[in-house]
Amino acid sequence: MLLTSKRYDVDDIMAAQEFYHGRGWTDGLPVVPPTAAAVEACLEWAGMTPEQLVGIEPVRERAISAEKLAINAVMAGCLPMHFPVVVAAFTAMLQEPFLLHGATASTGGCAVLIVVNGPIRGELGMNGTFNALASSDRASTAIGRAIRLILCNLLDARPGDVDRSTLGHPGKISYCVAEDEENSPWLPLSVEKGIPAEASAVTVMAAGAPRQLMNEWTTEPERILDTFVAEIRANMRHYSIYAGNYAIVVPPQLRAHFAAAGWSKADVRRYVFENARIRRKEWADCGKGAVVGSRGEQEYAGLASEDSLLVIAAGGPAGGFGAVIPPWFGGKSNAVTMAIGACFDCEA
Structure with a gap:
């Protein structure tokens, strides 16, 4: 060689x-x-x-x-x-x-x-x-x-x-x-x-960077995902408002609740796509009011489509933790x- x-x-x-x-x-x-x-x-x-x-x-x-x-x-x-x-x-x-x-x-x-x-x-x-x-x-x-x-x-x-x-x-x-x-x-x-x-x-x-979260107070898939959605919405407010690939990491303790309810990854993606949204006026709540302009009621989705979300099964066996991994800059x-x-x- x-x-x-x-x-x-x-x-x-x-x-x-x-x-x-x-x-x-x-x-x-x-x-x-x-x-x-x-x-x-x-x-x-x-x-x-x-x-x-x-x-x-x-x-x-x-x-x-x-x-x-x-x-x-x-x-x-x-x-x-x-x-x-x-x-x-x-x-x-x-x-x-x-x-x-x-x-x-x-x-x-x-x-x-x-x-x-x-x-x-x-x-x-x-x-x-x-x-x-x-x-x-x-x-x-x-x-x-x-x-x-x-x-x-x-x-x-x-x-x-x-x-x-x-x-x-x-x-x-x-x-x-x-x-x-x-x-x-x-x-x-x-x-x-x-x-x-x-x-x-x-x-x-x-x-x-991964944004760690925790929800140990419910077994309902919707309420668990509301915590992930809140983290995505926070990223849209604090970093980039534009839609792109997000990844969520779901450890076993939370996966067990999804499995018990018969939720697939497709179900997870659908719920997050439908709910991970903010209005432009929310930027005013975090110091970005100068760029709201006349479009305050305009809605932005965190995901361009349901398939834009990467759902990753990973993590240790105990703890109601999870993580949201945001994209670099929207769909660039x-x-x-x-x-x-x-x-x-x-x-x-």
Whole structure:
């Protein structure tokens, strides 16, 4: 296997850390030195050649090779078996609906949320239960971090360079969750998006920070969802009024109430779509009265359609908690789902 990336000799692993930090090739955390053997192992696992074209960044027309993705995956701590997920996630991000450049360059400071579905979750030991949106397991953390390093090192999405985030949020380090399919009565997210149940897949979304909520005082699906809706409405008041992809994360304690009432994900999406709405005049309640104008009674929906809501089953077994993950900026960027191992552009 012929790797073409430039190679550097350093004295030891500590020298490697300083070498990479000094060149801005990290996210501030230590990296795994991307030796030729480690990079080749990732490529071999995914059945890819070093020069294979993964895709072309659409704004600056940068060609992204499999070798470059593998280097950054190794740096992030990925094992070879993690690499196909990284490839699928980044390929999905390159698709036009995602608007990669806008999402990564905006002052809005979003991060790339990655949702993993299918058998690969078990193969990689991914855990969609305890601490699901944080350091739940090795694979989730490393895969999410690999995407961040790829953005920094291959597309210059470093703070103050292409990345112009005013604040950002911790998801910029790693933002990857495996759906808890085994403990859920619902269809997996990927199946809802048209991927066969036996296949593994990723969904990527340009996302704000998760907004945690709690409702332990009812078993009625409508009242539980009213809490999620209130959080979406709050985001529409405080951040962006425009419709886009929202994701909600529903742990087992709340899922049990939906299951008892016979509610599917489609039922959840329908209720949220119908109720997550505000009138423009509500902006006056949070310091934005200057932009209300004569359109105070105009209604805005949080979702462009029922299908705009991503319903994710994840979280620990106890606690009436949940989370709303807002979109970067309305419908500027749309979530994309892609099968892992799919050949998107074989001829290239």
